[in-house]
Amino acid sequence: MLQWSGMPVNIRKNIKKNSAMSNMFHEWFMQNNLFDGVKNPTERLKYFLKEIQRRVLSEQVIICSLDKNKQSLNVWETAPAKSEPILPENLTIDILKFINGSDKTWYLRDFSKNELISFGLKQEECYSVIVKNIYQYSDFQTAILIVNYSTILETKIFDFLEFIFPVLSVLVQNIFLYNELIKKNEKMKNWAKNVEERIKQGTKSIIEKEARYIAMFENATDGIVVLSSAGRILEINKAACEIFANKKSELLEHNLSEFTDEKNKLAQFIKKALSGTQIGPTNIKLKTFSGELTDIEITMKYVWYRGKKVVQCFMRDVSLRRILSQGLKNAKEKYETLVESSLVGVFILRDGKIQYLNQIFEKMTGYMRSELIGKRYADLIKHDEKFVFENKIKNELNGNQFEIRFITKKGEERIGEVRLNRAIVNGQSEIIGNIIDITDQKKLEAELFENEKMKSISTLAGGIAHDFNNLLGGILGYASLILSEISEDHEYYNDIKAIADTTKKAAELTNHLLAFARGGRYRVEQIELNQLIKNVIGILAHTPDNFIKFKFKSNNDKIFVNGDMQQIRQVLTNIIINSIEASSNDAVIEIITKTTKIKEETDLNGFHLKKGDFVKVTIRDYGRGMDEITQNQMFEPFFSTKVSGTGKGLGLALVYGVIKNHSGALEVKSEVNKGTEFTFYLPVCKRQAEKTRSAVKKSDNVSGHIFIVDDEKVIRDVSKKMLEREGFDVVTASNGKQALEIFNERWKEISVVILDLVMPDMTGEEVFKKMKQIDKNVKVIFASGYAPEDREEMKNFTYERFLQKPFRPQDLISEIEKVSN
Missing domain, CATH: 3.30.450.20 (PAS domain)
Incomplete structure (x- = not known):
């Protein structure tokens, strides 16, 4: 019977089950004297990994841990020692996450079902791998990875590893325990040092207190x-x-x-x-x-x-008091003069009642001094904040400032910044308070905060729309290509067409996001606003289950504005639908348009209005209204009060963006159970004659190569197929550097460049400027998932042709024909 010192009993029992394996393990573990003279568990682990690598003839053996909270990898040891891990860190993390919670031994074939891991192992030329969790905890897991081992004696290697994995688990646990003991020892040292320091400080403190007492006594x-x-x-x-x-x-x-x-x-x-x-x-x-x-x-x-x-x-x-009494009288007069001329409201309370107030406090509240003396100060405070003020009086009279809402004599709610201090006057405890009216300051801060918040959200929305448009470009492009290749009676024609139509609808959703984030791509045209409103009412009035009555009136028969017809229609539709949903059956929604003049530049709720002629559109319902919390959040994208799944939360966010980008303003008034009134302003314009559009020329006259530069592979590929199908010769590049190299060699062959404006290494603007140095007559069509108004670098850049993603084959070919002619 084998007696192996330091070997856990359960491991020895497993080894005994197979006598042949037992002999082999005994020879390996005992005769090699793996741990002789090695006391540090970490050093033992190094020897252990080295021996495993030698036995299985592997390229590398790794012990590593995954922090599940931080999703970070920590490599403990490798064999050969101090070697860089063969497998990339992200691939190793994916492997450990895949086997999380498993006690089995995982081989290369076990990862075949995970395409990401299987592809990663293949990329790293990993022909054999063994992975096993050897220690698992709620926050982390520790595993061994044996990479590229010899498969000649694979069965014996598997048996050998199954026996030594329990020993490895014990080693790893010993390391954890050893490290904990080191930490505990360090804590004990620090504790002893801290106690010694506290004794010194205590002695010093006693001496200092005695010295202070003597100094206070003497002085x-x-x-x-x-x-x-x-x-x-x-x-x-x-x-x-x-x-x-x-x-x-x-x-x-x-x-x-x-x-x-x-x-x-x-x-x-x-x-x-x-x-x-x-x-x-x-x-x-x-x-x-x-x-x-x-x-x-x-x-x-x-x-x-x-x-x-x-x-x-x-x-x-106290004989000095007689001398000082006159001085005190003079000081009191100076004090009263100072307080009365102060720019801050001053008041004195005793038992919560007002004993004194200065002229500024009178002006701030609208009450005369005689009306407030003897009254409780809390009576001036807004009802739901009285408790806060009473608590401050009791517990926090330290001069710290706080805000409180008070009600003036006219019933107006104002915001005051208050400081309170306690003082003993004539032997009685009194509270001296200062108050500043910060209502106007708070309104300004709220407007600035709202502007910054909407700016941040706009940036996020624009980024999402750009990335989404790139994806939609590939889907719409390929769907259009397939449709052009099959007849309408093909069994898959309607399915492919449904994909293309759905993609267009998704593109409309991204246009809503871009409208909020300064701009979708507006098609500015002259709009007769009254007729547009009548059209929207006509559609909504005939929707099923709609029993709402509409009242429309205007002070002009026709009112013209410049803008994007689709976006303005969407603004009207979104606001009216909200009113319908907030109203009961047989209710009335009023829509009023009125021309008005803004005499000087003004700011309205964060919108800037220039002076000039405007149309004021008011949409009023008498429904359930909105509370203050809802009003503060209603313009945020994805915020919705509807039941989950029934609303996207983009309706009013789009309204906000469209009105702002049409140089207008928006104002909302609402009261719970009384209704809501949306009012927006748009600049009016003089009626202009409609322009006719010229027909698009055919592409037969376009010669030379079309050069597509885009960092998105799917956009390059689908655009290339679109053009090649129409008979064009196409060259592609995936980044600015590659594009310049190709253009420098073949610029004489290239007739038109399709250039992505937003790329990671070089922007489209930078590439275009360098192309102009090679060929000053280069013809370029710029393309982007952003609209030109969405990014600063695009706003300040002059270009002739622009194509917004996603686009159809006919859109791309039309732009090429236009720039070529």
Whole structure:
């Protein structure tokens, strides 16, 4: 029977089951003396991995851990030692996530069902691999990876590994325990050091406190005398010596009764103080060494001094008060003048009632001083914030500022920034408060915050739309190509057409996002707004289950605006649908248009209106209305109050973006259970004659190669197929650098360049400028998932032709014909 020191019992039992394997394992584990002289578990692991690599003839053996929270990889050890992992980190993470929670041993064939991992292993030329979890925990897992081992004796290798994996698991757990012991040891050292430091600090603190007490005693402005139970002076500070007009050494050990004719009164004070009764403040007449009598205010209480009860007596020469009284009167007058002329509202409260207020406070609230004196300050505060104010009075009188909403005499709600401090006035506790009206400042801050928030959301929406348009470009392009190759009676024709139509609808959704993010691609034309509104009402009035009545009126028969017809129609549709959904059956929705003049530039709810003629469109319902929270969020993309799945949350976000990009303004008023009123402004224009569009020429006249430059492979491929099918010769490039190399060699052959504006290494603008240096007459059609108005670099760049993704074959060919002619 084998006896292997340090080998766990369960491992030894597994090995005994196979005598042949037992002998082999015994020879390997015992005769090689793997762990002789090696105490550190980490070093043992190194030896262990090295021996495994030697036995299975693998290219590399790795022990690594995956942090499940951070999704990060930590490589413990490798064999050969300190070698770079063969498998990339992201592939290793995918493998560990795939086998998470599994106790089985995983071989190369086990990963065939995972296409990502299988492809990654093939890319790294990995012809054999063994992976096994050897230690798993809720937050991390530790595994061994054996890469490219010898498959000659594969069965024996598998048996060998199945026996040694439990030993490896124990080793890894030992490392965890060893590291924990190291941390505990370090904590104990730090704790001991901390205790020693605290003892030093404690001793130092006691000495410092004693020094501070002595300094406070000696430097106190009031006289302090320590008396024995018989009245003998045991200690006296500098201020008390000045009262008696003598030195400390001359006063110590004298009895205080020697300095007063009211000896019985003094004796009674000392007796009561020793019994626990605090004396004073009260007055007594004391004599200086020269015999001069002085009025002294004294306070007495007992304290412990050197293990005995003694009396601590505080003294103050109150004869100075007569001298100071006039000065106090003058100071009070100056104080009142200062407070009354302050630019800040000042008030004083006692027991929550107003005792004083200055002129600014009167002006701020609209009340006269006589109306507020004696009234509770809380009566001025908005009802739902009274508790907050009362809590501040009780617990936070430290001068910190806070905001409170108060109601003026006219019933107007205002916002005040308040500071409160407690003071003792005439022996009573009072609260001195300062208040500044910050209502206008808060409105400005809210507008600035809203503008910044909408700007951030717009950037996000534009980025999503750009990426989505690139994807849709491939789908629509390929669907269009297939449709052009098959007849309408083909069994798949309607299916492919459905794909193309659905893609177009998805493109409309991205246009909504781009409209919010400054612009989809607007097709500006002259719109007769009243007729457009009538058309929208006509459609919505005849939808099923709609019993709403519409009332439309205008102060002009025809009102013309410049804009995108589709976008303005969508604005009207979205607002009216919201009104319909908020209204009950047989309700009325009013739509009013009115021309108006803006006499000077103005800002309205974050919108900037230039002076000029505008149309004011009001859409009013009498439905359930919106609360304040909903009004604050209603223009955010994807925010919806509808049941999950029934609304995208883009309707009002689109309204906001379209109105802003048409140089208009938007205003919303709503009250719960009373209804909502949407009002938007658009600049009006003079009626213009309609322009006729010229017919598109055929592509037969276009000669030379078409050069497609786009970082998206699917766009390059589908565009190339579109053009080759129409007989064009096509060259492609995947980035700016490659494009310039090709163009430099073949620019004479290239007739038109289709150039993506947004690429990672070089922008389309940079590539175009360098192409112009090679061929100043180069013809370029710029393409992008963004619209020209969506990005700063596109706004400031001049171009002749632009093609927005996704596009159909006929759109691409039409643009090529136009730029060629």
